[in-house]
Amino acid sequence: MSFDPYYFVVTLFAVVISITIHEFAHAAAAVAAGDETPRLSGRISLNPLDHFDPVGFTMIVIMVFAGFGIGWGKPVPVNPYNFRRPRWDDIRVSAFGPLSNIALAVVSAMALRFAGPMLGDGLQFLLNTLVWVNIGLAVFNLIPLPPLDGSHIMAGLLPAEQARKYAQFAGQWGVAILLFLLLTGGLRFIIGPPIYALQRLLLG
Numbered sequence: 001m002s003f004d005p006y007y008f009v010v011t012l013f014a015v016v017i018s019i020t021i022h023e024f025a026h027a028a029a030a031v032a033a034g035d036e037t038p039r040l041s042g043r044i045s046l047n048p049l050d051h052f053d054p055v056g057f058t059m060i061v062i063m064v065f066a067g068f069g070i071g072w073g074k075p076v077p078v079n080p081y082n083f084r085r086p087r088w089d090d091i092r093v094s095a096f097g098p099l100s101n102i103a104l105a106v107v108s109a110m111a112l113r114f115a116g117p118m119l120g121d122g123l124q125f126l127l128n129t130l131v132w133v134n135i136g137l138a139v140f141n142l143i144p145l146p147p148l149d150g151s152h153i154m155a156g157l158l159p160a161e162q163a164r165k166y167a168q169f170a171g172q173w174g175v176a177i178l179l180f181l182l183l184t185g186g187l188r189f190i191i192g193p194p195i196y197a198l199q200r201l202l203l204g
Contacts, residue, residue: 003065010122011064014129016048018101019060019073020136023051025100026076026093033089035082043076051076070140070182075147087156094152098138105134109202128203135198139191146174 024046027038042050053074078119083089108130116124144154151170155163181187 015134020048022097025096029093029096036086062129091156094149101134
């Protein structure tokens with residue numbers, strides 16, 4: 001497979017922008033819930049440098065170049081003890097990251113649907129890339145395994161006793177299960193169907 005520098009740059013740009021919006025959404029939701037930690041940490045920002053993680057960015061570059069893998073931004077520091085409604089607010093703060101990516105995917109898809117013929121090939125490619133990158137990021141982060149957002153959402157939705165048992169199990173085995181799914185290729189069988197379904201829904 002030959003290296004396409006244009007594809008590489010556009011995809012890298014789309015991933016960085018999408019992760020920046022994802023982390024910004026977490027930070028904004030936490031502040032709205034009563035926790036000023038993200039603001040004091042300078043994370044209420046749409047500047048990608050404020051969400052830069054050296055290892056995570058290196059993995060992003062490898063992922064874009066190789067076509068598989070994972071990458072991440074610097075996690076937003078949050079103190080749930082500052083939340084006004086800890087259980088609900090933890091769900092909301094966790095969900096706002098994936099929801100922000102779904103929103104960006106919808107906006108990009110609508111731009112393609114209604115203005116596509118008037119856009120140049122380069123902008124159409126960028127918008128299309130933003131759609132699939134953001135859908136993939138949202139679905140992946142909703143997997144209920146640490147350290148992904150879905151683990152917080154799952155724990156918040158379960159009754160207290162089940163949430164405690166789930167948190168204990170996920171804390172011990174969650175990362176190992178996630179790595180196993182990633183390394184064996186099993187992850188694509190889990191997130192592939194919802195990703196393709198959302199792509200068809202948005203792009204037709």
